[in-house]
Every structure is written in structure tokens, then in C-alpha cells.
Amino acid sequence: MPGAIYAEGLVKTFGDVRALDGVDLDVPEGTVLGLLGPNGAGKTTTVRCLTTLLRPDRGSAVVAGIDVLKHPDAVRRSIGLSGQFAAVDEYLTGRENLQMVGQLYQMKAKAAKVRAAELLEQFHLADAADRPAKTYSGGMRRRLDLAAALVVSPPVMFMDEPTTGLDPRNRQQLWEVIKQLVSGGTTLLLTTQYLEEADHLAHDIAVVDHGRVIARGTSDELKARTGGERVEVVVHEREHIATASEVLSAFGRGQGEVAVEEHMRKLTVPVTGGAKLLAEVIRELDTRGIEIDDIGLRRPTLDDVFLSLTGHVAEVKDEENGAASAKQGGEQDTKQSGKDTVK
Amino acid sequence: MSAVTDAAPAVASTNPFSQLIRDSLVVAKRNLIRMSRIPEMVIFGLIQPIMFVVLFAYVFGGSMNIAGSTDSSTYREFLMAGIFAQTVTFATAGAGAGIADDMHKGLIDRFRSLPMARGAVLTGRTLADLVQTALTLFVLAVVALLVGWRTHTNIGEVLGAFGLLLLAGYAFTWIGALIGLSVRTPEAATSGGLIWLFPVTFVSNAFVDSSRMTPWLRHIADWNPFSATVQACRVLFGNPGVSPSDAWPMQHPVWASAIYSVLIILIFRTLAVRKYRSDTA
Ligand SMILES: Nc1ncnc2c1ncn2[C@@H]1O[C@H](COP(=O)(O)OP(=O)(O)OP(=O)(O)O)[C@@H](O)[C@H]1O
Ligand SMILES: [Mg+2]
Numbered sequence: 001m002p003g004a005i006y007a008e009g010l011v012k013t014f015g016d017v018r019a020l021d022g023v024d025l026d027v028p029e030g031t032v033l034g035l036l037g038p039n040g041a042g043k044t045t046t047v048r049c050l051t052t053l054l055r056p057d058r059g060s061a062v063v064a065g066i067d068v069l070k071h072p073d074a075v076r077r078s079i080g081l082s083g084q085f086a087a088v089d090e091y092l093t094g095r096e097n098l099q100m101v102g103q104l105y106q107m108k109a110k111a112a113k114v115r116a117a118e119l120l121e122q123f124h125l126a127d128a129a130d131r132p133a134k135t136y137s138g139g140m141r142r143r144l145d146l147a148a149a150l151v152v153s154p155p156v157m158f159m160d161e162p163t164t165g166l167d168p169r170n171r172q173q174l175w176e177v178i179k180q181l182v183s184g185g186t187t188l189l190l191t192t193q194y195l196e197e198a199d200h201l202a203h204d205i206a207v208v209d210h211g212r213v214i215a216r217g218t219s220d221e222l223k224a225r226t227g228g229e230r231v232e233v234v235v236h237e238r239e240h241i242a243t244a245s246e247v248l249s250a251f252g253r254g255q256g257e258v259a260v261e262e263h264m265r266k267l268t269v270p271v272t273g274g275a276k277l278l279a280e281v282i283r284e285l286d287t288r289g290i291e292i293d294d295i296g297l298r299r300p301t302l303d304d305v306f307l308s309l310t311g312h313v314a315e316v317k318d319e320e321n322g323a324a325s326a327k328q329g330g331e332q333d334t335k336q337s338g339k340d341t342v343k
Numbered sequence: 344m345s346a347v348t349d350a351a352p353a354v355a356s357t358n359p360f361s362q363l364i365r366d367s368l369v370v371a372k373r374n375l376i377r378m379s380r381i382p383e384m385v386i387f388g389l390i391q392p393i394m395f396v397v398l399f400a401y402v403f404g405g406s407m408n409i410a411g412s413t414d415s416s417t418y419r420e421f422l423m424a425g426i427f428a429q430t431v432t433f434a435t436a437g438a439g440a441g442i443a444d445d446m447h448k449g450l451i452d453r454f455r456s457l458p459m460a461r462g463a464v465l466t467g468r469t470l471a472d473l474v475q476t477a478l479t480l481f482v483l484a485v486v487a488l489l490v491g492w493r494t495h496t497n498i499g500e501v502l503g504a505f506g507l508l509l510l511a512g513y514a515f516t517w518i519g520a521l522i523g524l525s526v527r528t529p530e531a532a533t534s535g536g537l538i539w540l541f542p543v544t545f546v547s548n549a550f551v552d553s554s555r556m557t558p559w560l561r562h563i564a565d566w567n568p569f570s571a572t573v574q575a576c577r578v579l580f581g582n583p584g585v586s587p588s589d590a591w592p593m594q595h596p597v598w599a600s601a602i603y604s605v606l607i608i609l610i611f612r613t614l615a616v617r618k619y620r621s622d623t624a
Contacts, residue, residue, distance in 0.1 A: 051456050077458040087453035091377040103369045104459040106357070132380060148453070 004029040004156050004187035010049055010059035012042075012211075019045040020056065021211035027189060027204070032182055034202030035191040036302070038310055042211040043191040044084050047160045050189070051081045064156045064187075077105075080152065084160040084191075086145035090134035094125050094144050097133060101148045112151075119147040122177065124170070138165045146174065150181070157181065157188045163197060175201060195302030205302070209310045219302060226300045226308050228253070231281055232268045236291035241265060244292075247284050251277060265293070363460040370454075370467020374441065375474060385475060388437065392430040392483050399426070399550065400490050409552060409584045416491050421584035423492045424504075424576035425549030428569060430479055431512030432544060434472045435519035436536030441468055442523030443532035451619075462616045469516040476512040480505060495581030504579035507600050511572045514604040517611035524618045548586050549573045565590035568603035575600040 005027040012020040020042045027033040035043050048054040050061055052072040061068040064078035088097050095116050102112025120129045123143040128136060133144060142165050149157060162178075163171045178201055182188060192198050198205050199219045207215040207222070215222060231251065235244050245258045248269040252258060259268040271277055278297045285292055378385055400419045409421045442465065445451045454464045484505075494501050523532045546564050547553065553564040564570050565588045574596035577585045592599035 048452075053452055053455055073458065076456060079456065081453070081456040083449060083452055085449050087449035089373060089377065089450060090448070091380040092373060096373070096376060100369060100373050101453070101457065104366060104454070104457045104463075106362070106458060 003027045003031075004065075005033070005050060005061075005063055005189055007046070007050060007061040008059055010046065010056045010061065012045055012049060012054065012056045018211055020049065020059075022059070023208070023211065023213055025189075025206060025213065027187055029187050030182065030185050031203040032178070032188045032190060032201050034198030034205045035189060035208055036193075036195065036198055036205060036306060037191075037208035038306075041208045041310075043208055044160055045211075046208070047081075047083075047158050047189065047191060051079055051158050052076055078155050080149040080154040080157045082146045082149035082157075082159045082162055084164075086138075086141040088133045088141055088144050088148065091132050093130045093132055094120055094136070094140075094147075095129045097144060098147055098151060102151045105152045107152070115151055119150060123147045124173070139167055139170055142166055143170065143174075146177075150177075153181070153184070153186065155186060157186055159188065159190045161191055161193060163192070163194065171197075195306060199302050207306065207309050215305075215309050222302065222305045222309075223300045226305045228270060228272060229274070229297055229299045230268050230270050231278060232266060232294075232296050232298050233281070233285070233292055234264065234266045234294040236265070236293050238262075238265055240290045241267065243288055244285060244290050247288060247290070248281070251281055251284075268298075271297075359460065363462055363466065366460040366463030367466035367470060370463050371470040371474075372467075374468055374471030377441075378471065378475060384437070385478070388433070388475065389479055389482050391433065392426055392479065393486050395426050395429070396423070396483070396486055396490060403550075417583050419487075419491050420493065420580075420582045421577070422550065423487045424573045424580060424582055424584075425544075425547075426487075427480060427483065427508055427576060428511065428549060428573045429540075429544045430483055431476050431508050432515045432540050432569070433537070434476045434512045435515045435522070435540065436533050437475065438468055438472045438516035438519030439523035439526075439532035439536040440529045441472075442520055443526055444529040446524070447527075447529060455619075461620055462612070465517075465520045465612075465615050465619055469513060469520060472516045472519075473509060473513050476516075477509060480508060492582075496579060500579040500581075503597070504576045507572055507575050507579075507597065507604070510604040511568075511600060514607035514611070517608055517615055521611050521615040521618060524615060543567065543569050547573060548584075552584060553586055554588060561588070562590075565593050568592075568600070568607070571596050571599035571603055 003026045005025060007023055007025040010020045010023040011018070023042065023046050025033065025046070035046065037043050045054065049056045050063055050068060052068060052075055055069070063075050066074045066078065068075050088094075089100070092100065098116035098119055099109070099112045102115050103109060105112075107115065117126075117129075120126045123146065125140060125143060125147070128140060133141060136144065142162075146159070146162055149159065159178075163174055166174060175197070178188065178190075190198070190201060203218065204216065205219055205222060206213045215225070217225075231248065233244060233248065235241060241260060241262065244267055245260060248258045248267055251271055251273075252269045253272045257269075260266070261268075275297065278295070282292075282295060285295075399422050400415070403418070409417050442451075445454075445464075451464065519532070519536050522535045526532050526535055546560060547567045547570040548564055549569065553561055553570065556564055565586070570586075571592040574586055574593055577583070578596055586593045588594075592603075
């Protein structure tokens with residue numbers, strides 16, 4: 001029995017560009033699938049095919065038990081969509097936008113009004129509710145667009161990069177909203193550039209590249225595939241790199257090589273042994289008189305998964321990402337910047 | 344989750360026609376709110392025909408020979424039917440630009456993903472433009488009365504003329520809708536909505552006496568749908584310059600205008616709604 005969102009062999013070409021090259025997906029009811037992938041991978045095209053906005057050249061899709069190609073109208077009654085770019089009417093107020101969407105979901109005018117007020121409250125837009133949306137900030141528009149997708153709490157939701165452009169507080173709040181939705185039984189397909197977000201929200205993750213799903217699994221499964229934990233050290237003096245490398249290779253797991261980034265004075269080595277081992281490394285370096293700027297135990301993040309699978313960088317990323325702390329455990333540093341939205 | 348069904352799932356049995364009306368009104372309301380928040384658009388839409396009235400009436404007024412008279416007040420009465428008709432055709436550009444703008448901003452995607460009647464986005468837009476056209480006609484009629492335009496028939500005929508003008512304007516907005524869906528930017532929709540209107544409105548009986556055109560041009564003018572509306576207005580207003588041509592649309596202008604408008608609506612509405620749906624699953 002297929003899940004709430006099911007796709008098989010979706011193909012879509014635009015001229016020479018093969019945007020989708022056989023996408024398969026299966027999202028069980030009441031779960032969240034995180035769709036990850038570099039720019040141009042085909043995430044948006046997948047969402048558009050599943051939400052009846054685009055007709056795939058080949059393949060089939062079933063959403064909420066309804067065949068998308070055969071009964072698009074019925075599918076539209078069962079889905080909510082928040083696209084990659086906020087689709088709100090700039091000249092309407094937030095309230096008017098939501099009321100309109102409610103009525104077009106075939107709600108009665110009065111019910112649409114009540115629902116709009118609730119959503120404005122929930123998305124912290126009540127103060128701006130009666131201002132035209134063109135006076136909203138980017139993040140406020142984004143929230144209005146998300147609210148529009150939630151007007152009827154449809155059984156299946158699609159969100160294309162829902163938190164791009166939101167500040168951390170609003171992102172957190174949206175996550176809460178999403179968790180609430182899902183605990184109520186909603187099935188969600190979410191695309192994101194923020195790996196932390198997928199880690200946080202998604203039960204399953206599918207990594208897309210060049211129009212295909214190249215990996216799928218839970219976040220832990222994907223991380224396990226990428227390899228275990230590592231120690232990263234930044235030494236203070238460039239001359240110490242060689243010695244430090246010697247020290248680290250002694251602690252290295254298996255035939256794990258010490259990776260050196262000369263200009264950063266950073267060394268990385270795969271290890272097993274966790275915090276205890278980290279303490280030993282620190283003692284040993286100290287004994288040898290190597291001054292260190294930073295040291296950390298790093299577990300693979302989804303960033304690593306992403307990089308190793310696609311050979312791309314998920315987003316503008318900098319070197320200090322990850323190693324900059326001696327924080328223990330599966331903490332992931334995330335950089336929420338640099339995703340450029342081209343309008 | 345139930346198994347995939349091949350049969351269309353049961354839905355609340357809303358009559359598709361009443362849903363179309365309801366959804367169209369929701370969209371029309373949205374467009375009217377928009378228009379009220381961009382009053383400069385409405386105002387420019389008003390200024391243009393008023394400028395035409397003043398320019399034609401005072402600049403050309405004395406130099407035209409209409410129905411054997413070079414009296415400038417005769418020309419003003421002759422002129423107004425043409426200006427009224429030309430004004431309603433300009434709604435084409437507004438509708439086209441509005442729809443192109445919605446596409447550009449992704450709003451059409453939002454609408455396409457909603458369980459609404461397929462034709463409602465375009466119908467709502469054209470209805471809103473109809474309201475704007477009515478407002479423009481009203482203001483224009485007041486200005487025309489001020490510069491000396493008069494009707495010489497009964498109120499029923501005068502209202503009939505305005506009815507035909509609104510119908511023609513509504514028909515043209517469907518052409519605009521199709522243009523708006525076919526171009527990439529609102530700017531292109533504006534110019535694409537306007538340029539072809541110039542030959543259509545000038546190769547007609549609107550501003551000159553078409554009986555004095557070269558025969559082939561006159562033929563085009565006589566069968567031009569736009570001429571039929573102008574002729575119908577002159578007849579229903581009792582204004583001078585009714586073309587004596589024996590071409591069918593000139594002999595039966597009221598019918599001709601109504602039939603032309605309905606045909607344009609049927610053809611362009613079908614094409615536009617199909618285009619709106621195309622590409623979507
Ligand atoms: N309408 C279109 N016409 C032509 N090419 C298109 C069209 N839409 C998408 N593409 C192409 O299809 C490919 C996939 O695009 P898509 O928008 O699905 O990527 P994405 O994964 O959403 O990327 P991003 O992270 O940048 O949003 C890209 O190469 C894009 O250029
Ligand atoms: Mg995208």
C-alpha cells in the first residue's frame with residue numbers, strides 16, 4: 001500500500017534540461033520526508049509535479065490516495081502548498097490574503113474569517129494583519145505564505161524551503177508548528193537547504209541530485225554511511241603541524257589518514273572512543289608542547305553526508321563550521337546563511 | 344490511507360457552475376481591492392480617454408466633415424461613440440498586465456494548487472475589469488456631456504448602447520487574459536495588449552467617415568467588430584455619422600456588435616482557460 005505521498009519514476013524535461021530523471025518517493029502517512037539536494041537538483045520540480053502544478057513527462061504519483069495525473073482536482077482538495085517563493089498578494093492585507101485562500105478552499109466566508117484570525121495569531125502576524133502585504137518584511141511574507149498553506153489543515157502538506165529567510169526565532173516557531181501538525185497526523189514533504197532542519201524535523205531524508213534520489217534513509221542511517229566521529233585540531237603554530245599529525249595518527253582509527261588543511265592549521269582524523277579519547281589527545285599534545293587553538297570531537301553532520309554524496313557544498317559554507325567547538329555529542333553547527341534566493 | 348482509487352473520489356457535490364460563480368466573485372473582489380489600493384492605475388485609465396475627448400474635440404473638431412457638416416459640435420457628437428468604444432478596448436491591457444503580474448509573482452501557482460474552479464482566476468479578473476470599465480465609461484460620459492455631447496433617443500436606447508459597450512469591453516478583456524498568460528512580463532502584456540488595438544480602432548468608423556476610405560480599407564472597416572459597436576452606439580444615441588454602408592454589420596449594428604462580442608468571449612475564454620490549465624496535471 002503506497003504512502004500518503006508516493007511517486008514512481010517521475011521524469012520532467014525542460015528543453016535540454018532533464019530536471020527530473022526518475023524520482024521515486026514513498027512517504028508513509030503522518031511522517032515527514034526531508035528532500036535535500038543542491039541547487040538545481042530538482043526539488044522544486046518534484047514538488048510542482050506532486051502538487052499538480054506541472055505534468056511530469058513520465059512516471060506516476062499518488063497523493064493522499066489519489067492519482068495525481070488522473071484526478072488533479074481531487075488532489076488539490078487534500079493538499080496545502082507553500083512554494084519556494086512566497087505567493088501572496090502584495091496589495092491585500094495579510095488578513096485578506098488568508099480569507100481569500102480560505103474561501104477558495106471552499107470555506108464559508110465567515111469560517112474563512114475566523115480561520116484567518118487564528119492563523120495570523122499563530123504566525124505572529126496579528127499586529128500587521130491589516131497592512132498590505134507589500135509592507136511586510138521578507139520573513140513576514142514567508143510566514144503569511146505558510147499560513148496560507150495551512151488554512152484548511154490538509155492531510156498532506158508540501159513546503160518548499162519553508163524557513164529560508166526566517167530569523168532563528170521564527171524558524172524555531174515554525175518547527176513547532178510543523179511538529180504539531182505532524183503529531184496531528186499530517187504528512188509533510190519538506191525541501192530544505194538547512195541540513196539541521198531536516199535532521200530536526202524529518203523522519204526520513206531523501207537526497208536528490210541531478211533529478212534522481214541518490215540516497216534515502218533516516219538521518220542517523222545516512223550519517224552512519226558517511227563514517228564515524230573525528231577529532232579536529234587547530235594548532236597555534238604552523239611548525240607544529242607535522243608533530244601534531246604524528247600524534248593524531250597514533251590515535252587514528254584503522255588506517256584512517258590524518259587530513260591536513262595547511263592554511264587553516266587544521267588536522268582531522270577519524271577516531272573511535274569519544275570524549276575519553278579526546279582527553280587523551282589533548283594530554284598528549286600538551287606533553288609534546290603543541291599549543292592548540294581549538295580542538296573538537298566531531299560527529300558527521302548532514303553537511304558531511306551531503307558533501308560526500310553529492311560532491312557539492314550544501315550552501316555557502318566556511319571552514320570553521322563544525323570544528324570550532326569542543327562541544328561533545330552530536331551537536332551540529334549550522335550556518336544558516338548564504339542561501340541566495342533568486343527571485 | 345485508503346488504497347488508490349481509479350474512480351474520482353467522492354466530493355461534496357457542489358454544482359460546478361455555482362462554484363465557478365462563487366470563486367470568480369472571490370477573485371473579482373480581490374482584484375477590486377487591489378485596484379482600490381493602486382488608485383493611480385485607475386486614474387491613468389481615466390485620464391487617457393478624457394485627453395482623447397479634449398484633443399479630438401478641440402484640435403480636429405473644426406476640420407472634419409461629418410454628415411455634410413463641418414460644425415465642430417457635430418463632430419463632437421460623432422466622436423463620442425468612437426471614444427467610448429476605444430476606451431472599453433483599453434481594458435485589454437489592464438487584464439493582460441494583471442494576469443501576467445500574477446504569473447510573475449507566483450500567485451497563479453497558488454491559485455492552481457487550490458481546489459477552486461479552473462476558470463475562476465481569469466473570470467474574476469475580467470469581472471473586476473468590467474467594473475473598472477463601467478466606472479471609466481461613467482466618468483467619460485460626464486466629460487462628454489460637458490464638452491457638448493448629447494443623445495437624441497430615449498433612455499432605454501442610451502442604456503442599451505452602454506450595455507453593448509460593456510459587453511464589448513468584457514470581450515476584449517478575454518483577449519487580454521490570453522495575452523497575459525502568453526507573455527513573460529506584465530510590461531509585455533501591456534504593450535502586447537495595446538499595439539494591435541491601434542489598427543483595430545483606427546481602421547474603423549470611429550474617428551473618420553469610413554465611407555470616404557479606399558474601397559478595400561472601407562471593406563475592412565465595415566466588417567471590423569469594433570466598427571459595429573461604434574455604429575450601434577451612434578444609432579442608439581441618435582448621434583450623427585451613421586455609416587450608410589450596406590455591409591451587414593453596418594445595417595444591423597446592434598446585433599452585429601452583440602454577436603461579435605459573444606463570439607470573442609466564447610473563443611478567447613476557451614483558449615485562455617485552456618492555456619491556464621495547460622501544463623498543470
Ligand atoms: N520552467 C523551467 N524551464 C526550464 N528549466 C527549468 C524550469 N524549471 C526548472 N528548470 C531546471 O530544472 C532543474 C531543476 O530545478 P529545480 O527548481 O527543481 O531545482 P531545485 O532543486 O529546487 O533548486 P534550488 O535549491 O535552487 O531551489 C534546474 O536545472 C532548472 O534550471
Ligand atoms: Mg527549489
